[in-house]
Amino acid sequence: MPDVTPYYLSDPKQRIVMHLDMNAFFASVEQAANPELQGRPIAVTGSGNRTIITTASYEARKFGVKTGMAIWEAKRHCPQLILVVGDNRKYTYTSSRIMEMMQEYTPEVEIFSIDEAFLDVTHSLAMFGTPERIAHLLKARIRASFGITCSIGIAPNKLLAKLASEMQKPDGLTVIKPEDVGRVMERLPIQELCGIGKKMQRHLNMMSIHTCGELGRCDEARLTRKFGIIGMRLKQMGQGFDDSPVIPVGREDDVKSVGHSMTLEKDIDRREDILRFLLQLSEMVGRRARRYGVAGRTVSLYVRYADFFTSWGKQTTLRNYINLSNEIYKAALSILDSVELEQPIRLMGVSISNLNHQAQQPSLFEEERKRADVTKAMDEVNERFGNMSVTFGTLLPDKEKRGSFVISPAWRPKGIRNVDVE
DNA sequence: TCTGGGGTCCTAGGACCC
DNA sequence: TCTGGGGTCCTAGGACCC
Numbered sequence: 320m321p322d323v324t325p326y327y328l329s330d331p332k333q334r335i336v337m338h339l340d341m342n343a344f345f346a347s348v349e350q351a352a353n354p355e356l357q358g359r360p361i362a363v364t365g366s367g368n369r370t371i372i373t374t375a376s377y378e379a380r381k382f383g384v385k386t387g388m389a390i391w392e393a394k395r396h397c398p399q400l401i402l403v404v405g406d407n408r409k410y411t412y413t414s415s416r417i418m419e420m421m422q423e424y425t426p427e428v429e430i431f432s433i434d435e436a437f438l439d440v441t442h443s444l445a446m447f448g449t450p451e452r453i454a455h456l457l458k459a460r461i462r463a464s465f466g467i468t469c470s471i472g473i474a475p476n477k478l479l480a481k482l483a484s485e486m487q488k489p490d491g492l493t494v495i496k497p498e499d500v501g502r503v504m505e506r507l508p509i510q511e512l513c514g515i516g517k518k519m520q521r522h523l524n525m526m527s528i529h530t531c532g533e534l535g536r537c538d539e540a541r542l543t544r545k546f547g548i549i550g551m552r553l554k555q556m557g558q559g560f561d562d563s564p565v566i567p568v569g570r571e572d573d574v575k576s577v578g579h580s581m582t583l584e585k586d587i588d589r590r591e592d593i594l595r596f597l598l599q600l601s602e603m604v605g606r607r608a609r610r611y612g613v614a615g616r617t618v619s620l621y622v623r624y625a626d627f628f629t630s631w632g633k634q635t636t637l638r639n640y641i642n643l644s645n646e647i648y649k650a651a652l653s654i655l656d657s658v659e660l661e662q663p664i665r666l667m668g669v670s671i672s673n674l675n676h677q678a679q680q681p682s683l684f685e686e687e688r689k690r691a692d693v694t695k696a697m698d699e700v701n702e703r704f705g706n707m708s709v710t711f712g713t714l715l716p717d718k719e720k721r722g723s724f725v726i727s728p729a730w731r732p733k734g735i736r737n738v739d740v741e
Numbered sequence: 742t743c744t745g746g747g748g749t750c751c752t753a754g755g756a757c758c759c
Numbered sequence: 760t761c762t763g764g765g766g767t768c769c770t771a772g773g774a775c776c777c
Binding site: 519633 | 768769770771772774
C-alpha cells in the first residue's frame with residue numbers, strides 16, 4: 320500500500336511556511352496604473368538629481384538595469400529606459416490591501432518589507448486544503464485586484480520559503496518539500512541564502528565552502544572559531560534548518576531606532592545651510608517619534624562628505640528621553656560641533672535610539688509644557704496640510720529644494736516604520 | 742551627471758562598579 | 760602592596776536586509 324499521506328501532514332510538528340514576494344513591485348504598480356508603460360523597460364526612481372533606480376521592470380532588467388544603479392548608468396545599459404518618479408502612497412496602499420488579503424488565509428502573516436511577507440499556513444489547511452491552493456488563490460486575487468504578479472515559495476521554514484520564492488520569477492510558485500531539502504541544498508551556492516552577503520560569501524569561499532551542502536557538512540568548531548556565535552547558525556543554514564517563527568502583525572518587537580537621512584541636491588559647506596539642514600532632519604525625526612509616542616536617549620549624527628567615500632557617524636547618550644525636535648537638534652548640533660568638518664557635506668542623517676515606548680508625558684514645568692503644546696499644534700497642522708507646511712522659521716526658504724526623497728522597499732505599509740509624510 | 746534611505750544585529754574596546 | 764574577574768553601559772564600526 321503506497322504512502323498517500325501528503326508531505327505536509329506526514330509530521331505533526333511540520334510547519335508549512337509561505338513566502339510571497341511581489342515581482343518588481345513599484346515598477347509593476349506603475350505599469351498596472353498606466354497602460355503606456357506595460358511591456359516596456361521602466362524604472363522607478365526617487366526625485367532629484369542624485370537619485371538612483373529603486374526598482375526596474377523585468378523588461379528593463381533584461382538590459383542589465385538593477386536596483387541601486389545611478390540614473391546615468393541605467394541609461395547607458397538601456398537608452399530607451401522610461402523613468403518614473405515613485406509615489407509612495409500608491410505602493411503603501413497596494414501593499415496594505417495585499418497584506419490584508421493574506422490575513423484572510425491565516426492570522427500568522429509577517430510583513431517583511433513593503434513587498435514581501437511570510438505566512439505560516441500550517442493551521443489553515445483544514446479550511447483551505449493544500450498550501451498550493453492557498454498560493455494559487457492569492458496569486459489570482461492579487462492579479463485580479465491589482466494587475467500585478469508575485470512569486471511564492473512554500474517550504475518547512477522561513478529560510479527555505481524565501482529561497483523557494485526566489486527560484487522562479489516572475490509569477491512563480493515553488494515548493495520545497497521536507498524530503499527534498501537535502502537534494503536542493505547540496506549544490507546550492509551559499510550566497511543564495513538570505514543572510515549570506517558578499518563578505519560572508521568571500522570568507523566561506525576562502526575556506527573552500529561554496530555550496531550549502533559543503534556548509535552543512537562543515538565542522539561546527541571550525542565555523543565557530545572563524546565566525547563566533549553565528550558559526551553554529553551558518554551550519555544550520557547550510558542544512559536548510561531554521562526554526563525562527565513567523566511573527567504576525569502586532570507581535571513584532573518594538574522598534575529600536577527612528578531616523579532620517581538625506582542626500583542634498585548640492586553639497587553644502589556654509590554653517591548656516593548645515594544648521595538649517597540639521598534642523599530639518601531633527602524635525603522629521605522628532606515628528607515621527609512623537610506621532611508614535613516614542614522618545615530616545617541616544618542621538619546619532621551621520622555625515623557623508625562630498626567625495627562620497629569619506630563619512631563618519633557619532634552618537635551621544637543623554638540623561639533623559641527626548642522627542643522634541645529642538646532637543647534632538649541641540650544634541651545633534653553638539654555632536655556636529657565636536658568635529659572639525661573636512662569637506663562639504665553630501666549627506667546627513669539624524670536618528671534616535673535607546674527608545675522608550677511609553678509616550679513621554681508633557682513636563683510639569685510650565686515652560687516645557689508650553690513648548691510641547693506648540694509642538695503638538697505644529698504637528699497637527701502638518702498632519703492635516705502635509706509635511707513642512709508649518710515648521711521652524713529657518714526652514715521656510717528651503718521648503719522647495721530639499722534633498723532628493725527616495726522611496727525605499729524596506730518601508731513598512733503601517734506603523735512607525737512607515738515613513739510616509741502624510 | 743556618478744553612486745538612496747529605512748532599518749537590524751553583532752563585535753570590540755574602554756570606563757566604571759562591585 | 761599586589762592580585763582578579765564579572766557585569767553594565769557606552770561608542771564605533773561593519774555586515775546584512777529590502
